[in-house]
Amino acid sequence: GQQVMQIPQYQHVQEGEDFTTYCNSSTTLSNIQWYKQRPGGHPVFLIQLVKSGEVKKQKRLTFQFGEAKKNSSLHITATQTTDVGTYFCAGPGSNYKLTFGKGTLLTVNP
Amino acid sequence: DAGITQSPRHKVTETGTPVTLRCHQTENHRYMYWYRQDPGHGLRLIHYSYGVKDTDKGEVSDGYSVSRSKTEDFLLTLESATSSQTSVYFCATGRTNTEAFFGQGTRLTVV
Numbered sequence: 001g002q003q004v005m006q007i008p009q010y011q012h013v014q015e016g017e018d019f020t021t022y023c024n025s026s027t028t029l030s031n032i033q034w035y036k037q038r039p040g041g042h043p044v045f046l047i048q049l050v051k052s053g054e055v056k057k058q059k060r061l062t063f064q065f066g067e068a069k070k071n072s073s074l075h076i077t078a079t080q081t082t083d084v085g086t087y088f089c090a091g092p093g094s095n096y097k098l099t100f101g102k103g104t105l106l107t108v109n110p
Numbered sequence: 111d112a113g114i115t116q117s118p119r120h121k122v123t124e125t126g127t128p129v130t131l132r133c134h135q136t137e138n139h140r141y142m143y144w145y146r147q148d149p150g151h152g153l154r155l156i157h158y159s160y161g162v163k164d165t166d167k168g169e170v171s172d173g174y175s176v177s178r179s180k181t182e183d184f185l186l187t188l189e190s191a192t193s194s195q196t197s198v199y200f201c202a203t204g205r206t207n208t209e210a211f212f213g214q215g216t217r218l219t220v221v
Binding site for chain 1: 141143145150151152153154155158160166168169200202204207208209210211212213214215
C-alpha cells in the first residue's frame with residue numbers, strides 16, 4: 001500500500017534558524033497536504049499542493065511539491081518559538097484513504 | 111475545528127470491556143476518519159467513511175469496528191479493549207479525501 005515517509009523525525013533549532021522537513025511518497029500523488037500539531041493539540045490543516053512543481057508561501061512558511069509529484073518539502077525561515085510542534089504531510093491513497101507521514105517534531109530554543 | 115466534536119474527551123476503561131467513541135460533525139462533510147496517535151507512529155488510520163453506511167478499513171483496523179448511520183456521526187467501537195489500544199484517538203472530516211479537519215481528540219487508557 002501507499003507509504004508516506006518524512007524526514008527528519010526530530011529537529012531542534014535555535015530561534016532565528018531555518019528549518020526544513022521533507023516528505024516522500026511511494027506512489028505519485030494527486031495532491032499533498034501539510035498539517036501542524038502543537039504540543040497537546042490536534043493536527044490543523046495548513047495547505048494543499050496540487051500541481052507539479054508548485055510552490056506556495058504562507059508568511060515564513062514555504063511549501064513545495066516535487067516535479068514528479070512524489071515528494072514535498074516545508075521550509076520555515078527564521079523560526080520562532082511559536083513554530084514549535086509536529087509537522088505532518090499527508091497524501092490521498094486508494095479508495096478514499098488519507099495517509100499521513102509520521103511527522104517531524106520541531107523544537108525551538110529561544 | 112469548531113464543527114467537529116469528539117466524546118468522551120478522556121476515558122479510562124478495563125481490559126475486555128467494549129468502548130465506543132463518538133465523532134459528531136456539523137460541517138456536512140462526506141468523509142470521516144478515525145486515527146490513533148502513538149509516540150513514534152504518527153497518525154495511523156483505523157477506519158474511514160466515504161458516505162453514510164460506506165466504511166472501509168485502514169492500516170490498523172484489527173479490534174475496531176465503525177458505524178455511520180447518518181452524515182453527522184461516526185462511531186468507533188473497541189470490541190474488547192486491550193492495553194495496546196491505549197492511545198489518543200482523533201476523528202477527522204473532509205469535503206473530499208484531500209483535506210482533513212480534526213477534532214480535539216479522545217485520550218483512552220485501558221487498564
